[in-house]
Amino acid sequence: MQAVILVGGEGTRLRPLTSTVPKPVLPLVDRPFIVHMLEWLKRHGVEDVVMSCGFLATSVHNVLGDGSQHGLRIRYVEEPDPRGTAGALKFAESFLDERFLMLNGDVLTDLDLTEQVAQHERTGATGTLALVPVDDPTAYGLVRLTEENAVREFVEKPPADQIDTNLISAGAYVLERSVLDLVPADRNVSIEREVWPRLVGAGLYGCPHRGAYWLDIGTPRRYLQATFDIIEGKVRTAVADRLGDTYLAVDGTATIHGRVIPPAVVERGVEVAAGAHVGSLVVLGDGVRVGARCVVERSVVLQGAEIGADCVLRDCIVGPGTQVGDRTSVTDGAVLGEGVTIGADNVIANGAKVFPHVDLPDGALSF
Ligand code: GDD
Ligand code: MG
Numbered sequence: 305m306q307a308v309i310l311v312g313g314e315g316t317r318l319r320p321l322t323s324t325v326p327k328p329v330l331p332l333v334d335r336p337f338i339v340h341m342l343e344w345l346k347r348h349g350v351e352d353v354v355m356s357c358g359f360l361a362t363s364v365h366n367v368l369g370d371g372s373q374h375g376l377r378i379r380y381v382e383e384p385d386p387r388g389t390a391g392a393l394k395f396a397e398s399f400l401d402e403r404f405l406m407l408n409g410d411v412l413t414d415l416d417l418t419e420q421v422a423q424h425e426r427t428g429a430t431g432t433l434a435l436v437p438v439d440d441p442t443a444y445g446l447v448r449l450t451e452e453n454a455v456r457e458f459v460e461k462p463p464a465d466q467i468d469t470n471l472i473s474a475g476a477y478v479l480e481r482s483v484l485d486l487v488p489a490d491r492n493v494s495i496e497r498e499v500w501p502r503l504v505g506a507g508l509y510g511c512p513h514r515g516a517y518w519l520d521i522g523t524p525r526r527y528l529q530a531t532f533d534i535i536e537g538k539v540r541t542a543v544a545d546r547l548g549d550t551y552l553a554v555d556g557t558a559t560i561h562g563r564v565i566p567p568a569v570v571e572r573g574v575e576v577a578a579g580a581h582v583g584s585l586v587v588l589g590d591g592v593r594v595g596a597r598c599v600v601e602r603s604v605v606l607q608g609a610e611i612g613a614d615c616v617l618r619d620c621i622v623g624p625g626t627q628v629g630d631r632t633s634v635t636d637g638a639v640l641g642e643g644v645t646i647g648a649d650n651v652i653a654n655g656a657k658v659f660p661h662v663d664l665p666d667g668a669l670s671f
Pocket of ligand 2: 408410520522
């Protein structure tokens with residue numbers, strides 16, 4: 305089976321994390337986000353992947369290569385300018401098989417693609433959309449179905465007063481190649497706004513996946529949620545297998561003088577000083593240092609970051625190589641970008657975002 309993954313978005317809402325790294329290769333727990341997707345696809349029989357790239361395409365290529373490391377064949381298509389979700393597919397046309405999967409590249413899910421392909425075959429569909437229930441469909445594509453699971457209506461980003469179902473398009477489709485005939489070449493085309501409406505009544509079906517895990521990881525809070533859900537085993541990933549029944553992975557090269565409370569992941573060469581309290585729901589990337597008496601909870605500290613003594617990190621993301629001075633607290637959705645330096649005695653909270661390589665002096669910020 306072949307899969308096309310759309311990874312052309314800029315990931316603006318995940319800045320400053322995505323200021324230096326594109327969203328698909330942002331580390332999520334212990335591997336690039338997109339690798340979780342590739343592992344999921346592989347479990348459902350995918351062996352051939354086409355990456356439809358735009359923004360920072362070379363770094364995606366550098367991380368994944370030809371895919372052999374993941375037991376896949378991966379090829380890359382780079383649009384000269386953003387073509388939109390259908391335009392990107394059209395641009396990849398010469399790579400595509402008679403039937404393929406198409407995936408939005410920003411979703412963490414374990415939904416059952418094998419079942420979706422089976423339904424697609426049973427109904428003889430031209431396109432089958434994965435559907436999941438969400439509390440608030442306004443940010444998604446709302447889908448109304450007939451009793452036979454044919455799509456009756458597709459409404460992208462529906463206004464709040466038009467919501468009469470909680471089923472939305474999950475961004476995972478089974479498509480016949482003939483769908484490409486509906487897409488004009490050489491311009492920006494939205495599959496959601498220009499293609500699905502035309503396929504209604506002409507072979508477009510929905511496959512509801514109730515009970516599956518599904519999350520669009522597009523914001524810092526959702527990125528943290530995805531991290532917690534992976535290490536708590538709420539979504540099926542290879543990380544859950546790595547953590548096992550203890551929900552804890554501490555690399556053998558880590559030096560731990562304080563305490564680590566699961567679920568937690570502590571990677572190579574990490575140092576946790578005496579009296580520090582790490583966890584639960586924490587990921588410390590390679591080479592991270594946590595100073596004496598720190599409290600780190602519900603947070604992700606990326607590779608090489610150094611946290612001084614007596615700091616509090618809670619519900620935050622600390623970018624790679626960032627330095628945090630003594631007695632500073634970083635809490636409540638704050639995100640520090642790559643290579644930031646925060647002096648001692650600062651308070652960073654309320655979803656504050658500090659952009660890459662910013663240098664904040666001692667005591668510069670409080671709330
Ligand atoms: N190559 C390429 N070129 N990729 C693109 C482009 C483009 O011009 N525009 C968007 N993408 C990629 C994004 O990187 C993302 O992986 C995917 O296409 C979807 O775009 P988003 O911008 O994330 O759309 P959305 O989240 O607002 O809505 C979409 O996803 C929802 C599920 O998360 C729609 O498909 C909705 O219908 C759906 O419910
Ligand atoms: Mg999205």
